[in-house]
Amino acid sequence: MLKNTNITTRKGQKVNEVITSQHLRSIIDDMHNMIGYWDNDLRCRYANNAYCEWFGKQPKDIIGISFRKLTGEHLFSLNEPHIRRVLAGEPQHFERTLSKTDGRVGYIIGHYTPDFDADGAVRGFAIQASEVTALKETTEELKLAACVFDSTGDGIVITDVNGIILSVNPAFIEITGYTAEEAVGKNPRILKSNRHDMAFYASMWQGIKTKDRWNGEIWNRRKDGSLYLERMAIRVVNDVDGKPVRYVSVFSDITALWHQTEHIKHLAFHDALTDLPNRTLLMERLDQKLISSKRKQCNLALMFLDLDGFKFVNDQFGHNVGDDVLKEIAKRLLALLRQSDTVARMGGDEFILILNNPKGKDEITHLANRIVSSINKPMDIRGEVFQIGVSVGIAMYPTDGRTSVDLINNADRAMYVAKASDKNNISFFSPLPSYRNNE
Template sequence: MNEKKHKGQSIHAASIVGEQFIKTIMDSTPNMMGYWSTDLRCRYANNAFSEWFGMPPEKIIGIRFQDLVSAQLFAQNEPHIRGVLAGEPQRFERTLNKADGSVGHIIGHYIPDFGADGTVRGFSIQASEVTGLKEIEAKLKLAACVFENTLDGVLITDVNGTILSVNPGFIEITGYTADEAVGQTPRILQSNRHDQAFYDSMWGEIEANGCWHGKIWNRRKDGELYLQRMTISMVPDEDGKPMRYVSVFRDITALWRKDEYIKHLAFHDALTDLPNRTLLMDRIDQKLLHAERERSQFALMFLDLDGFKLVNDRLGHNVGDDLLKDVAKRLLELVRRSDTVARVGGDEFIFILDNPQGRDEVAEVASRIVSSINEPIDVHGEAFQIGVSIGIAVFPVDGDTSANLIKNADTAMYAAKSAGRNNIRFFSTVGRVS
């Protein structure tokens, strides 16, 4: 009898220990756990549950559900309460006000407790606070929204340079779809306009500072080159080592072309697109430096069209403009890569012949110019014939500055014009015209 009683006491003690062990586990869990009977009175609440509502467990146990929460919250939960009392597990998300006044977000579960006869005798509540996760989720959604809707191209790679993700802006700019780009490397965009030193410098800056920004030429899927302004940023892991690389870029080709066009207009004649006086003077100065260094020479030929004013006055500026364009085209056909032809006035041009092999070669080129300009020019279906007078100054014998060379070639040109159409004159070393 004593043995049986002792055994019963041992079982009871073990049961108490077991209950205490389970209670310890439930009170230690960060999730809110509670139990409610069918009359909606609390029968159990763990520490997390108490902390959320700011009440000790003894005050929660026995309280009615509708007295613990606000009327608004009870109305929101009532459909789930009816569902769990009908034997159907419930899952829902809810934003709640905490006892300390802060707002928290939970994922809640109502789990029915069935008796031996299959009827529901209550339900347990398990709620996990996911406020931090929701904040992260909101930030990720915001980042994803920016990623998807920014007009800039965005490219994300792993540390090995394999493309992990691209945004619609990338697709619009490059012409590659996401399926075509992901798994490749940014080398699919390479233009071959930059040498290895450029890329070495770029990656050296990324390694040193964590980012690089600048301009780079790349190539679209259809082969077209485009200029982009780009930033590459290194995304570090917890140890500060590279984990991802993010490239954000914008197509600035149109802006660059506009800028280049403005620069071009500043140094070129608007009608013929030949170098203007500003660019001509720079070219002459460069020739002077080169010629002095290499002990070479060059000839400057001043051209003035014969008979152009008559055509321009009789038929108008439109015909005159087209005539000048055709003259420019003919002169360009005679220019070598190292030569220059510029328009410096209404019907005045200057031709720089680089390093001629003596006076005879200069005279030969000048004669070819005369012959070319003398060929009939067809403008709007009508043939015109004009001539050209050419004055020539040679560096260094006829001047050692751009101003002197132009002045002396101009003097020689007036002498040629005084002699009649299609004449060529050299400026002599003594200031006379030969």
């Protein structure tokens, strides 16, 4: 049976009000995480609803059961090293893939937290197990009693009905940079990032008022000014008359996961070597420009670049040197283009440039010659000096094609004419078989 307790942080800051056992039990029983308590004889003394559901048992069938009998020999043997250590006073953290009673596989992050008596002896330990899915980091919520509140890796904030912070846990301090002394007595608005509009917060509070809870992702700001993304769950704690008396917020910092996801998205549309747009992003941008041109009259020029002499460098000096040459070429091309233009790497030593609404053929020719001149300049790569040439084929919209595929193919043909006539040259596309270099 949970007792009334004053929850304190490691800094010694006491919660100003007592959270009743009924409120704590309500919060813990409703958590999606599995929470239980085992004494040092490995008998279960408490298990929340999620814990019971995971093992497919009723609470009455779990309380008093032995750890070995509940989990079975295989799972017990896996957990036994962690049990030994936690009973020796060492908190445990581990990850594991388990099979549920219904046959489904669950991925678990587990925490074992020792519970010390007044003499410093371990009298039992609290278990918190969170089921997580790919690229999703679930929130850890309040654990059982003060040791759970203190040791959880998620930030926890308890406020009164006016939104005044009554208590924060150590994870809150670590994530936000605010000490307990700095946070208690303040409003959570001290974390406001200003990245969300009033409608966002209005929707949040509407959910809290109508459903007594809110879950979502929100950007906040640390004490040092840096932004972080958190997954947050807010729960209303009501008194016996159903009147709100507390708000409990549990949040986890998922900024690293967000950056990882954004990085994966970036890799899907950018060349891994040069970080230029790849073929997929090039086609998307080109198609968008062609669609826009139908609404608003504009011209486009597409340049197909193929390096001259790159294969010799790659073969004679190795791929590492060749990669550095390609990076230098990308850097030089970017320096010549406007923000509205696009340069992409198609693969190998081929690049494509999209010029947005050029003023005419003279401007295109001038830029093409600047590109040739820039690439021709010697480059010092790993102590060796190289000079690379380039052949440039040019197709113009709408005269040389009305689709992205036609423009690329025609610029490619023009590039081969430039390469055949005289390397390090430019050529505009012409539908006539006998068209000449227009440099």
